[in-house]
Amino acid sequence: EIVLAQSPATLSVSPGERVTLSCRASQTVNTNLAWYQQRPGQSPRIIIYDASTRATGIPDRFSGSGSGTDFTLTIAGLQSEDFAVYYCQHYKNLPPMYTFGQGTKLEI
Amino acid sequence: QVQLVQSGPEVKKSGASVKLSCKASGYNFNNHYIHWVRQAPGQGPEWMGMIKPNNQRTSLAQSFQGRVTMATDTSTSAVYMELSGLAPEDTAMYYCARGATFCPSADCYTIFDSWGQGALVSVSS
Numbered sequence: 005e006i007v008l009a010q011s012p013a014t015l016s017v018s019p020g021e022r023v024t025l026s027c028r029a030s031q032t033v034n035t036n037l038a039w040y041q042q043r044p045g046q047s048p049r050i051i052i053y054d055a056s057t058r059a060t061g062i063p064d065r066f067s068g069s070g071s072g073t074d075f076t077l078t079i080a081g082l083q084s085e086d087f088a089v090y091y092c093q094h095y096k097n098l099p100p101m102y103t104f105g106q107g108t109k110l111e112i
Numbered sequence: 113q114v115q116l117v118q119s120g121p122e123v124k125k126s127g128a129s130v131k132l133s134c135k136a137s138g139y140n141f142n143n144h145y146i147h148w149v150r151q152a153p154g155q156g157p158e159w160m161g162m163i164k165p166n167n168q169r170t171s172l173a174q175s176f177q178g179r180v181t182m183a184t185d186t187s188t189s190a191v192y193m194e195l196s197g198l199a200p201e202d203t204a205m206y207y208c209a210r211g212a213t214f215c216p217s218a219d220c221y222t223i224f225d226s227w228g229q230g231a232l233v234s235v236s237s
Contacts, residue, residue, distance in 0.1 A: 035216070038223050040157075047207055047227035048149075048157060054216050059225065091156055095221050100171050102147070102159035102224075 006030055008092050008105035015110050021082050025108045027075040027092035036095050039068055039077045042107075043088040051090070052077060079110075087112055114138040116146075116208050116228035126237045129196040134208030134228050141189040142166035145211035147224060148182070148193045150204040158204075162211060163191060198235045205230040 007030040017023050027037065035055035040048040050059040052068035055075060065080045079086055092105045119133040134146060148160040161172035163182040170182050181194045191208060209224035 036221060040224075047230055048224070049227070050223055050225055053214065053223045054221075057216075059223075093157075093223075095223065097219070097221065100162065100222070101173070102149075104156040104158065106156045
């Protein structure tokens with residue numbers, strides 16, 4: 005079973021800054037990795053899939069990179085609505101399995 | 113627009129069962145799997161399983177096999193998930209999510225592109 009380790013657990017940043025969040029897989033997942041944003045009291049929202057493809061409606065200040073076991077989510081020019089928890093997720097077929105990391109919380 | 117509206121919060125005792133619903137609108141209900149994901153307080157999400165509305169084809173995470181039943185009602189575009197043998201560690205927010213397929217190569221994969229608002233299930237001993 006693949007385990008996703010996210011770091012750091014919490015990141016204190018200021019609006020306007022650039023931040024990079026990390027997700028490391030216990031074994032290679034190619035580019036089968038997505039990132040979700042969860043604002044307080046809300047449901048998760050897809051941000052990035054296929055490691056680097058932005059989902060519909062996601063601003064270009066969000067970017068994803070990586071392949072194999074190491075992935076990053078970068079947010080350039082943090083805005084107030086970006087302060088949330090971010091989860092990485094691995095997805096696979098045959099059999100289907102969807103595994104989430106424990107999240108990184110961005111706080112002001 | 114795509115909407116998934118879930119049933120309300122539930123309070124249960126250990127050993128009981130809970131049945132949650134998720135009503136879809138704004139898209140062709142038969143074309144997308146519906147997934148169930150739960151999130152315990154302060155934890156990351158955990159995938160439970162999925163169901164294809166038009167044929168009731170179901171796939172469950174190993175940790176939920178034998179405890180979860182899923183069903184759909186295509187006449188009302190509703191999906192149901194029943195979790196039995198509840199324990200306090202099942203206390204969590206339960207979400208339904210729509211699966212969206214993309215094909216970056218010869219293989220196709222699914223992500224969750226729309227989510228319900230969640231239903232809190234609280235289990236006490």
